[in-house]
Amino acid sequence: MVKDPEFLQLLRKRDFLDKIRFYFIHKNKHCFINNGHLKSGFSSNIVITKNQNTILTVFSKMGFLFDEIIRMRIVGYSNEQNSDELLYVLNLIPVNRKIRTFLDWKVFSPEFTRDMSRLFEVRNALNHSVSLEGVNYNSNKEVLLSSQAGFKKFKVDFERSWKKLLQIYEEQQKPVYLQLDKFLKEISN
Numbered sequence: 742m743v744k745d746p747e748f749l750q751l752l753r754k755r756d757f758l759d760k761i762r763f764y765f766i767h768k769n770k771h772c773f774i775n776n777g778h779l780k781s782g783f784s785s786n787i788v789i790t791k792n793q794n795t796i797l798t799v800f801s802k803m804g805f806l807f808d809e810i811i812r813m814r815i816v817g818y819s820n821e822q823n824s825d826e827l828l829y830v831l832n833l834i835p836v837n838r839k840i841r842t843f844l845d846w847k848v849f850s851p852e853f854t855r856d857m858s859r860l861f862e863v864r865n866a867l868n869h870s871v872s873l874e875g876v877n878y879n880s881n882k883e884v885l886l887s888s889q890a891g892f893k894k895f896k897v898d899f900e901r902s903w904k905k906l907l908q909i910y911e912e913q914q915k916p917v918y919l920q921l922d923k924f925l926k927e928i929s930n
Contacts (some may be wrong), residue, residue, distance in 0.1 A: 761822035763921060764809045765914050766907065775796065775820070787903055789896050791887075793867055799899065800864040806910050807839045813917045836861050848909060856902050863895065 759777035766772075771782025787799050808831045816824050819906050831839075849857065859879055863886060866876040873887040877899040880898055884891035 759788055760790070760820055761818050761921065762812070762824055763818040763914075763917060764805075765918060766911050774818075787900065788897060791873065791892050793870070793873055796873075797867055800861070800867075801902070803903065804836060804907060806906055807843075809835065810910060810913045811839065811842070813913055817917050818921050834866070848913065853902070853905060853909075855905075856898065860895075860899055860902055881901065 742852055758779065759773055763774045764771065764782055765774075766785070769785045770787065773780045776810055787802065789795060802810075808828070811831060812824065812827060816827055822863075830873045839859060840849065840861065842849065844854040853859055863876060863878050867873070870876055876886040876898055877883050877885045878886050878891055878895045878898075884894060886892055886895055
């Protein structure tokens with residue numbers, strides 16, 4: 742969504758960034774305005790290896806985007822107290838409720854909601870396990886995540902869902918980007 746290089750230039754010149762919290766994607770580059778700084782975010786490309794820590798790391802990136810979508814819809818780009826309070830509450834809400842909320846808000850389709858729920862069952866199992874052994878992935882049929890075929894199916898499904906989530910995120914950031922762009926242009930004149 743972010744097409745305007747002038748937007749990025751305006752952000753870099755301003756000292757009011759402490760009032761803004763906005764994670765956005767610009768031409769496959771992730772940027773994060775937070776605590777007065779414009780920083781690079783994580784990559785659109787993810788690497789999933791057959792390793793518990795790597796898998797949990799990519800799930801945390803998804804979880805971060807979930808929270809940012811909710812933030813954008815409720816407080817926009819605000820980094821005021823309401824933003825901090827919302828982040829506190831979001832940490833108390835289980836991921837499955839966030840996924841269900843996205844369905845209720847029509848952010849996720851029923852099919853994508855099902856896919857995300859199945860993926861996050863793996864995350865939940867891994868959080869309570871010491872290895873991939875014994876963790877099942879249930880896409881259409883249940884497979885062992887530690888098996889070659891099971892991990893391959895999980896990886897393909899995760900990568901497809903990640904790409905879809907990034908598309909959804911870019912759609913969700915549009916109204917906030919437009920508000921912030923308007924604000925930046927108003928104060929620069």
